[in-house]
Amino acid sequence: MEELIINYTPTGMVPMKSDNPNVPLSVHEIIEDVHQAYEIGITLVHLHARHPQTFEPDFRLEVYGPILEGVRQHCPDLVCGVSLSGRNFNEFKMRSEPLQLLPDMASLTLSSLNFSRQASVNAPDMVQELLHAIYAHGAQPELEVFDLGMMNYAQYLIRKGWLKKPLYFNLLFGNIASMQPRFSHLGAVVQELPDDAWYAFAGIGDSQLPVHLMALASGAGIRVGLEDNLYFDSRRNQLASNHDLLRRVHHLANVVERPVMSSITFGQAGFYNTHRIKKHRHEHAN
Template structure:
């Protein structure tokens, strides 16, 4: 029988902007509410970014994270996963600040540099809530999301070695799987590895099911029985790719970071609504949903009692 499906929910991210949806969590209270609701709906892992509560701009400050992390920990038993992707254009140091301060069970790690183009979204909106939004989107026309081998080494040694944090390895292209294999070959990581395959971001691998099948095949060759795999897809591909991952025996990620919609033309009213929808699909396929403790066991996490929040 297949293992229960680990659902990750990413409530806010650092890509979508407040103009795009009135349901995008921005303030610490909104992020906490969204996380708690998603966990109660069935998400075992919560992948977290922070935003400036006044403007909604991606914010790396640990003091903002501290306004919602303790509440999530108090009201759920979900695994807290803090992004080291931060916001596009942040320095490596800024992207690490929150995770270093919080010492979480998990942190995301983007496993390669890439073009990360979200500038086409600018054309969809005529009026903006904040001046920074169109400028932020347009800046990605000439931006490389930097994750060099030196960056990767620093992150795995600092968070993994010093804090005992494990990683959601975000792989946006085939080469990123080989970058992860190189990190493993250096002896800096121990299994199990949690590989998050990302589809549909301009600059990364396209949202084509043939690409999913190929990346899964290559990951099996590289990591064998030493890894858990998960899938997320941007925008309209979110639910179809999540469903395909579950059918293939993998795990999946949903949340307003990755898609603002619940169905065609229908804005998701909450993160929990996306979790509830994919959970219903999973269970209709005859699968079960993993609890946070099952996720901890399978991902080899240090436990919620060893974090700094």
């Protein structure tokens, strides 16, 4: 069976301690949470930063920097991604600021969409500017697709020569205004993936477990964490922890005999930051 990509999403932009006390929000909590997940087994991590006092989403280098530094110290070969989301910030300077830290990947939602209480605005010029900035900083885009229109836009960017291999997609299901966890929706969007694309399924809320099962059966990767789902069960009787959700994925992967892809394997496929690789080689050469 194909190796399983596990994209770990511990924090997100929305959850607070009042929603689930297990969500890591401080710099220390995020670093420790990711370190434990790394020991359990993940392929890449999708990081969000929070303001140290209010715990609202934050884009600033002084907040993101210590998170990336701490994660890299404990998990030196882990592919680390940052969020460039437009849900709370829609100015290019704000959204692109974390790229100065030379992450391996950076999220790029390919069009605008509505969530249950909020819009995520991604105008065409913003998507294109962010894409060029991601490449300029040696990173790879973590392409986020919520509907077929976004997949079509990815194909457009490829035709223009702006979006280049290797390609990694998160295909997200269960948002009220987006694709749903139905075989018809999964099949339609997977059929439109570019050749040789790497991809993972994500299920929002109660969709997470059904989507994970579909991913395991179909050969897709899995995105997992409290960013997408706060509960361990569909009846919402048991609040989840990141590591409970991750261990369940490992258990299910063992049942279907899909080994977890190492971060080194994924990174060496072209998903490590090229500027950091060159800097590392230069330092060792001297």
